[in-house]
Amino acid sequence: MPGLYRIVEGPLDLESAIQAVSGPDRGAIATFIGTARDHHDGRPVQSLEYHAYVPMAEAVMRQIGGEIASRFGTPHVAILHRIGRVAVGDPSVIIAVAAAHRREALAACSHAIERLKGIVPIWKKEHYAGSARWIEGPDPPALTS
Amino acid sequence: MTVRVLLFARYREAAGKAAVEVEIGEDATLADVWESVRARVPALREERRPLFSCDRVYARPDHPVTGREEIAVFPPVSGG
Known part of the structure; x- marks a missing residue:
C-alpha cells in the first residue's frame, strides 16, 4: 500500500518523503514544511515540544491519506511529524503529495496539513524564557459519526 | 470492572x-x-473539552465501554 505515515523522534528528512511518493506516472510533487516559529501572539518562543499518541496519530494520518485518495485521486502521500523538542527554524512536519498534475498535488497537500492540524492526536508545548505552555486546538470538526 | 485510561499532553x-x-x-x-x-485526578476536574478514543479511533462520550478496548482521553489537538 503506497504512502508513508510516521511519527519521528529526531530530525525530519524531506528527501525520504519525496522518495516515498515519486514515480514515473506523476507530473507533480507538492511539499509542505511546517517549521518552529520564534513567536506566538507577540511572545518570544524559545523552542517547541511535541507529544503524540503515536499509534493513533499514525493511523489518523493514514486515514487522511485515504481521504486524499478518494477526493484528489492520488494514493501517493507522505506525512511525517516530529515529536520531542524542536528548535526554532527546524521542521516539525513534512508533507509530500505526488499526482499526475499540479492542481491535485497542491490541493491535496493543503488538505493534508489542514486535516492534520484538526484531527491528528499530536500536541504542541511552547517553551518561553522560564516558562512553558501547552497549546490547545479549537474544537475539532465532527470526529465521529 | 477496572479499565485503564491512557492520558496525553496536558492531561x-x-x-x-x-x-x-x-x-x-x-x-x-x-x-x-x-x-x-x-x-481520581483532581487536577483534571476543570477540564471541559476532552476528546475520547477507543482502540485508536475517535469515539463519542456516549460510546459504551466493554473493558477490552484501549481507551484514551486527551485535550483538543495542536500538531503541525
Missing part, C-alpha cells in the same frame, strides 16, 4: 502519569469513564 502532565485505572459499572460509557478519571 498526562496534570495526572503525573501516562495512565490511570478506574472502576466503572457494567453499562458504562466513555462519559462515565471520564467522570471516574476526574474523581
Whole structure:
C-alpha cells in the first residue's frame, strides 16, 4: 500500500518523503514544511515540544491519506511529524503529495496539513524564557459519526 | 470492572502519569469513564473539552465501554 505515515523522534528528512511518493506516472510533487516559529501572539518562543499518541496519530494520518485518495485521486502521500523538542527554524512536519498534475498535488497537500492540524492526536508545548505552555486546538470538526 | 485510561499532553502532565485505572459499572460509557478519571485526578476536574478514543479511533462520550478496548482521553489537538 503506497504512502508513508510516521511519527519521528529526531530530525525530519524531506528527501525520504519525496522518495516515498515519486514515480514515473506523476507530473507533480507538492511539499509542505511546517517549521518552529520564534513567536506566538507577540511572545518570544524559545523552542517547541511535541507529544503524540503515536499509534493513533499514525493511523489518523493514514486515514487522511485515504481521504486524499478518494477526493484528489492520488494514493501517493507522505506525512511525517516530529515529536520531542524542536528548535526554532527546524521542521516539525513534512508533507509530500505526488499526482499526475499540479492542481491535485497542491490541493491535496493543503488538505493534508489542514486535516492534520484538526484531527491528528499530536500536541504542541511552547517553551518561553522560564516558562512553558501547552497549546490547545479549537474544537475539532465532527470526529465521529 | 477496572479499565485503564491512557492520558496525553496536558492531561498526562496534570495526572503525573501516562495512565490511570478506574472502576466503572457494567453499562458504562466513555462519559462515565471520564467522570471516574476526574474523581481520581483532581487536577483534571476543570477540564471541559476532552476528546475520547477507543482502540485508536475517535469515539463519542456516549460510546459504551466493554473493558477490552484501549481507551484514551486527551485535550483538543495542536500538531503541525
